[in-house]
Every structure is written in structure tokens, then in C-alpha cells.
Amino acid sequence: MNRCRWMLTSLLFISAWLAASAGALAAGPKPWQMNFQEAATPVMEDIISFHNLLLVIEILIVLFVLGLMLVIIIKFNSKANPVPSKTTHNTLLEVVWTVVPIAILMVIAVPSMKLLFFMDKAKNPEMTLKITGHQWFWTYQYPDNGDFEFDSNIVDEEDLPKGGKRLLEVDERVVLPVNTEIRLLMTSDDVIHNWAVPSFGVKMDTVPGRTNESWIKVTKTGTFYGQCSELCGVNHGFMPIRVDVVTKAEFAKWAAAAKVKYAGIQTPPKTAASATAKAIKVAQAAARMPGAHVLKR
Amino acid sequence: MSDTAHAGTDGGHDHSPTGWRRWAYSTNHKDIGTLYLAIAVIAAVVGGAMSAMIRLELTQPGIQFIEDFQFYNMLVTAHGFVMVFFVVMPALIGGFGNWFVPLMIGTPDMAFPRMNNVSFWLLAAALVLLVASTFIAGGVGTGWTVYPPLSNADFHPGMAVDFGILSLHLAGASSILGAINLITTILNMRAPGMTLHRMPLFVWAMLITAFLLLMAIPVLAGALTMLLTDRNFGTAFFSPEGGGDPIFWQHLFWFFGHPEVYIMVIPAFGVISHIISTFSKKPIFGYLGMAYAMSAIGFVGFIVWAHHMYTVGFNVETRSYFVIATMVIAVPTGVKIFSWLATMWGGSIDFKTPMLYAMGFIFLFVAGGVTGITLANAGVDQAFHDTYFVVAHFHYVLSVATVFAIYGGIYYWLGKMSGRQYSEVQGRWQFWITFIGVNVLFFPQHFLGMAGMPRRIPDYPDAYAGWNMVSSIGGLITMLGAFMFLWILYRTLTAGAPAEDNPWGEGATTLEWTVPSPAPFHTHEVLPDTSDLQAAE
């Protein structure tokens, strides 16, 4: 009877969990989520399916060890087994527990390499998005769509629109076309940041002095969120990423309008040498984020 | 034989120093070991208080307590430094290593007693510098990895990072001296009959750890020096504007940093081997395999460093090499796990507190180890890098497993060190509270990481609230366990029952159990003949 109730509870829990994971198009984390955010690119789909393989193998290993330990606890406690054996060697056993893990690792290594090489670079990119990290906002540049660029800042809690996600909403969103192979080029003009969108399976450091490359091909329209994923200073937790993926036609319309809208925007300083400009940016960023305390320089 | 040894103990050396001089000027391996354990306990209180503040802020979404985010970043950084350099390393290497390496190999003291003293006081000075850095110019808010450019003079202009660098320099010098001492002692001063292949596994662990320290710390020292000159003397090792490269730092740091995790966990392997053998009343299964598995882990630990750097923009071939090399570590680790299980198999096990901690260690090390396999794969690591999944992984293998070895080791050897035995009932309660606490604390962080929550943020999107609350409750339970441990320690030292020379019976075969409890100021003045001792095989 008690067991019935327990099973019912866990069933409810599992179904709630499944319902939560099979969400709608608005990606982003869900309350009590226990697995990945919904995949929106082939790369993330492959990450999830490879991880499913890993998870099964790993759970079996843990259960195997746990099972052995339970047997040991039951059979070889000092009451059940007062006289200990003196066995300290068994060559066959030792060979087996060396060779079997090697075999398991080989099973893992093959799909691992396939995934790694697949996710590396875009094969035939149709457009490029250039991303520059700053303390503490992102600059996006569209070199193939009119070469405009704009800054994307967090929306403060008090300015949040109704239903907006705290710490995830930005003032100027990245807009990208669906089903388009897009090359991402990333750099930074101050410290190392990391541009990450879980649903895309993208996570790449933006390193000053380097340009890193990644790629996405988003297969679903909708809204996707991410956060800076490399500790970058005081407001590291407050430089979110929001990507709106729209149809190709909508994107073309948006890009044409954006080219006009962002035409007058001053380009941010490209080198860390321009210290004054950077100091101003730091001060501005600090002013935007109430409660943030910038280091005195 | 024991009569002569005892006579030697009582006569001749009755001029043992007393008062503060005994500790400040100490050249005695046991006193220095005690000092190391004491500094570890003090630092654990400091580091634990920092993690409590972190968890307190993260209990609910929004900013509740820590409005200064630089302070939050400083807490994250200092918590890491304190726990790694001033809790785990001093407890396992300085504390247990000093106490038990000479006792186990049957030698009166360490090879260089005065250098031993220097090692300890350098570490104490390092701790002072580190604590000082937290009060200067907002502290070091870079994470324990101290990545430039964030750690350079542009972004951390105050003196805090310089204090941190000097602290690590001193801690590093302390470790190198300690390592030289351990290597010399172990290679040259074993009792007659104790060949390398008959040496207790804890001594093997310390020997391997000492070699890791000797090879890894100088690389850290070089990197720190370059960072120091970048910050203060206008060099540009790590700044692209001057032709340097921030990624260069990451290579150097992780070339030290990855062996560092084995520097913390291999001594734990040693402790666990002894506890399991003792309470199973069986010699360790596959002794040679165990010793060489540790050596293999130590060696491979030096050629896998860039698996911490999969997202810096390496070419895909580099990453594929590091994936394969990293996964190789699972093989010797598996050998160790299965050999422990085989040691227990067929044993006649007493589930005393140290044994509970040893079994907890095995289970949790496996649980934390398998997520290591996940993270080793650069492909899926792209989803997990810098999320709470990583936090959960390394806390399982370090915070949980390594600290379990420290708890277990203290319970195991407390009678020998203090002459007083802890209360078994209290010890078991403390184990179960801690075991439940750490799992409630760290397991939900796997979910947070999978759902994408980044590390090192003082506030998080509201969706992550649930598991963060659970995690903080686990933190509270773990803290309860820690307080209970301090209380047990206090009760044992002040009012514990007298400990027998060998409280564990037939399973405890290593030499430290042949000397009285508490171990007298000088031991093994007449070298024990170990040619008939079956300590090893």
C-alpha cells in the first residue's frame, strides 16, 4: 500500500519531468530540469545522443560497483564471515578488469571522435556572425548582411517586460535565419569570455588576440538563451545571450531594417590599448548594473 | 626487540623541548605532522565558511547577501585556494605523510628535519598572505585558475593578485621542500628488509605524490613569476598587445593543475588502501598492481592537461589527442577500484567509522569518476564546460572523496597520534550525516549543469532555483557533519578513552601499530627488522 503510493509519486514525478523536458519552442532552462535544454541544432542533437550512450555505460558501472559493495556488506561482514580469506592474487581477474575497461573506452571513443570532428567547423557556411565579448556585454556584427553591428546588454530586473526571463533578456537580440549554416567568429577586446547557448551545443571562448570559430545550423525557429561561460570579472553573471531564430524571409527583412537602424552606431574600441574608452565602458557597464561594484582603478 | 626499542625511547632523549619552542622550532616529524593537521583544520574552517557564504547567496535566485560581486568572485577564488593548498594538501601530505611515512618505513624521523620545519612555516606564511589578499583591493576575483587578462594589472589593478601570487609561491616552495624530504626519506631510510616492493601502499602513494609535486610545482612557479612580471614590470608573456598569449598561461597552469588533482587524490588512495586492508583483515589485493596503477595515474596525469581547455579554440586534432589520453586514466583507476573491492571480497569486515569512510570513498569516487569520463570527451564537454556539472564532478572526486579519506584517516590514526580513541557511535553518526549531506549538496548540481547553469555566478535565472535550494540544504547538512567532527575531535582529545597500541586487531599490520599509543616523541630508534614482515604482500 505504501509502496503503491511511492510508485505513484515517482511516476508523477517522472511524467512531470518528461513534460518539462519536451517543452515548446521557447528554449532556456525549466524549473527542476534534470537534463539538457532542448536541442535546436544537429550538433546538440548529436551531443545528447552520445551523452545518452555515456550515461547508460556510466550508470551500469556505478550500479555494478554498488552491487558488489552490497554483496560485500552482506556476505563478508565479520559476523557472516568470521575467518577472512587470504587471497591476494588472481591473475585472470586482474587481466579482465584491465582489459574490459579498455574495451568500454574504445566503444566510447568512436562516437566521441565522430561527434568531435562533426562539430568542429562549418562545411559550407552561408553567412557569418561575428561575436565580440566585452566586460560585460556582447557586440554582434553581420559582415555578410550589410556589415552592421550592435551591442547587446542585459535588461535590468526593473525594466523586464512581462514574462521576460530574469538575467536572460537582452536589449538588442541576435536575430538569425533558420536552417542556415552559420559560421560564428568570436573574439574579445578585454578579458576572456565565453559565448554559450545550450540549445545550440555551442560554447566557445572569446579570447583577446585570437579569433575562434564555431558554427550552428538552427533547425527550429524560436527564442534561445545563453550566458557568458567564462569568469570575466565583476558582472560575469550579467551578460546574457538571446538569439531569436526566424524564417529566412523574416531574417532578410530584419537585416535590411537593422542595417539602417544600426548604421549610426559607433564601433567599440578594438584594442585594449584604448584604455580611456575601456574605462568609460566599464563605468557604463557598472552604472547599468545596480549592485555591481567595479574595481577602483 | 620491543624492550630495547622501549628503552631507547625512554632514555637518552629526555630533553624534549616544551612550550611554544617545541612547536615553533620543531624538527620532529610527529610534531610537524600535527602542526600540518592543525593548519588544515583551521584552513578548513575558513574555506568552509567561504563555501557556506557562497551557498547562502545561491540558496534563492536574486541577490540576498552579497551585493559586491567582486566579493563573491573573491569567495569563489579563495575557497578554491584554501581548500586545495591549505586543507587537502597539508592534511594528506604534510599531516599524514609526516606522521606515518617514518613510522611505516621504520625510521626515526624524516631525512631533513630542519627543512621539514621550514616547509611548514613557509606554508603558514603562505596562508597569511592568502588571507591578507582577501582584504586588499577587493581580493582576487579570478577563480583559482587566475586566468589573464582578468588577473593582469588592467583588470585587477590592486595588490591582491600579487599577494595571491606570492602566497602560491611560498606554498609551492613549501611543497617542493616537503617533496624532496619525502623522496629522500623513502628512498634511503627504509628499515632493513623493507624493499620498495614491500613498502606499505601509503608510502608508495607519498613517493609518487612527491615526484608529482617536484615536477608540477616548478611549472606553476614559472607561470606565476611571468604573471608577476606582467603585472608589475611591463612584460607581456600573457598579453596579446605585447605579443604574448593568454592561452599560454592556461597551458602552464593546467600542466601544473592537472597533476595537482592527483597530488590530492593519490595520498587519499594510500590512506584508503590501509583502512580497507585493516578492517577487512586481509592484505591488499594485487599489491603491485595497486602501486603501479598509482604510478601510471601519476604519469598519465602529466599528459592530459588540456582537457581543462577544450573550449579555448584548439584545433580538432589536439582535442582528439587529449580525449584519448584522458580516457586512458580510467584504466589504472579501475584497477584500483576493483582491487579494493577484491580486498574486501572474502574479508571479515568490521564496519568501524574509518571503514565506512573508505567505502564511502570508493562509491563516491566511482560516481565522480564516471562523470570524469563524460567530461573527458571534448564533444559533450562543449555542453558541460564551465557549468555546475563540472562543479559537481570535481567536488565528488575532491571535496567528497578526498575529504572522506581525510576524515577516515583521522579516525583511523587518531588513537595513534593522540593516545585517545574516538567514540565509535559518534563517529558513525558523523559519517552518515556527512554522507547524506554531501550527496544532497552535490548531486543536484549535475542537473543544474545539464540544464546549463554556469559556474561562478552570484545570481542565476529563476528556473535554476529548485535544485539550488536542495543543494544549499545539503550544504547545511554537510556543515552539521563538519561541526560534529570538530566536536568529536575536541571530545576525543580532552576526554577520549585511552587508545590501545593497536586498536584494530589482526588486520592492522603496518609498523605504526607496533609502537605505543600515543606514539612517543622518538620512535624506531632501533631499526625494526622487517624482513619477516608481510606488510606488503
Ligand SMILES: [Cu+2]
Ligand atoms: Cu563574460
